[in-house]
Amino acid sequence: GDSVTQMEGPVTLSEEAFLTINCTYTATGYPSLFWYVQYPGEGLQLLLKATKADDKGSNKGFEATYRKETTSFHLEKGSVQVSDSAVYFCATRGYPGANSKLTFGKGITLSVRP
Amino acid sequence: DAGITQSPRHKVTETGTPVTLRCHQTENHRYMYWYRQDPGHGLRLIHYSYGVKDTDKGEVSDGYSVSRSKTEDFLLTLESATSSQTSVYFCAISEGTGVQPQHFGDGTRLSIL
Numbered sequence: 001g002d003s004v005t006q007m008e009g010p011v012t013l014s015e016e017a018f019l020t021i022n023c024t025y026t027a028t029g030y031p032s033l034f035w036y037v038q039y040p041g042e043g044l045q046l047l048l049k050a051t052k053a054d055d056k057g058s059n060k061g062f063e064a065t066y067r068k069e070t071t072s073f074h075l076e077k078g079s080v081q082v083s084d085s086a087v088y089f090c091a092t093r094g095y096p097g098a099n100s101k102l103t104f105g106k107g108i109t110l111s112v113r114p
Numbered sequence: 115d116a117g118i119t120q121s122p123r124h125k126v127t128e129t130g131t132p133v134t135l136r137c138h139q140t141e142n143h144r145y146m147y148w149y150r151q152d153p154g155h156g157l158r159l160i161h162y163s164y165g166v167k168d169t170d171k172g173e174v175s176d177g178y179s180v181s182r183s184k185t186e187d188f189l190l191t192l193e194s195a196t197s198s199q200t201s202v203y204f205c206a207i208s209e210g211t212g213v214q215p216q217h218f219g220d221g222t223r224l225s226i227l
Contacts, residue, residue, distance in 0.1 A: 032213045043118075043204055043218035044157070051213040089156060093211070101147075101172070102216055106156040 002027040002103040004090050009108035013080055021075040021108055023064075023090035033057075033066055033073040034102070036089040044089060047075075082112045117141050118219040120205050126225045133192040135222050137205030139185075145208040146188040147216060148172075148180060150201040157204065163188055195226045 007022040025031065032051045036044040048057030053068035064075045073090060090105040117140030127133055137146060147162040149172075159172030161180040169180050177199060179191045192199055202223050206216040 034215060036218075041220075043220045044206075046215045046217070049213070049215055093213075101159055101162065104156040104158075106154060 002031070002092055002094050004092055004103055004105035006088075006090050006105035006108050010111060011108060012111045012113065014113050015082055016079045017112075019075070019077040019080045019084075019110070021088055021090075021110070023073045023075065023105060025071050025073065025090070025092040027092045027094045027103070029094050031092045031094050033064070034091040034093070035062070035064055035073070035075050036091060036104075038087040038089065038107070040086075047088070080110070080112045082114055085110055085112045118205060118207055118217060120203075120219040120222050122222060123220065124223045126227065127195055128227055129196055130194050133195050133224065133226075135190045135203055135205075135224070137188045137190070137219060139188075139207045141207060141209075141217075142185060143207040143209045144185075145211065145216075146182065147206040147208070148178075148188070148190045149204045149206065150174065150199075151204060151221070152201050160190065160203075197226050200224060200226045 003026045005024050034049045035047040037047045038044045048059040050057040050066035055066045057064050062077045064073050087107045087109050089107045091102045093102050119138045121136045148160040149157040151157050158174045160178050163169045163182040181189045202221050204221045205219040208214050208216045
């Protein structure tokens with residue numbers, strides 16, 4: 001079945017540091033890839049997505065590129081802020097496939113210090 | 115924000131009691147999902163629905179049942195709650211599959227003593 005592997009956490013950075021969170025996936029067909037963010041006490045919010053190879057998803061200064069050759073979808077941000085402190089989940093959704101479902105990584109906690 | 119309401123938001127109950135969690139959506143989306151979130155496991159799919167009265171099992175469905183009698187409501191029932199079902203439960207909705215993202219509710223924190 002599909003699987004997602006995220007780098008081990010937690011990660012602690014100083015404000016304005018560069019962020020990379022690694023994500024690799026295993027999926028059949030032509031999967032779509034997603035990054036979700038979860039702020040304390042809230043549900044998951046879609047951060048960005050990419051639906052085909054070499055697509056770059058971007059939102060709020062975050063970027064991730066769909067790399068089919070390395071089956072990766074690493075999340076990056078050039079300058080993190082305290083408000084970026086949250087849990088980040090990488091997810092894949094196989095396609096085509098009837099009722100295809102999201103498969104999540106285990107998530108990684110990011111803490112940004114002022 | 116997607117119109118998803120989960121109720122209750124918090125619940126404490128005892129082992130062996132039945133528990134029902136409700137997810138209500140105002141988006142008229144076809145697909146609805148129940149996940150549980152536990153430390154070290156990320157989110158795991160319990161059950162999902164692809165239409166009224168159409169449901170299927172996810173990867174951790176044992177001990178749970180669901181029902182969907184209306185497009186807007188998806189109920190998750192623990193027939194006889196156990197301590198291993200203590201978790202945070204999230205409902206999600208999706209307009210379609212494949213490239214369509216899922217949108218999540220704010221969760222229900224369930225503690226079973």
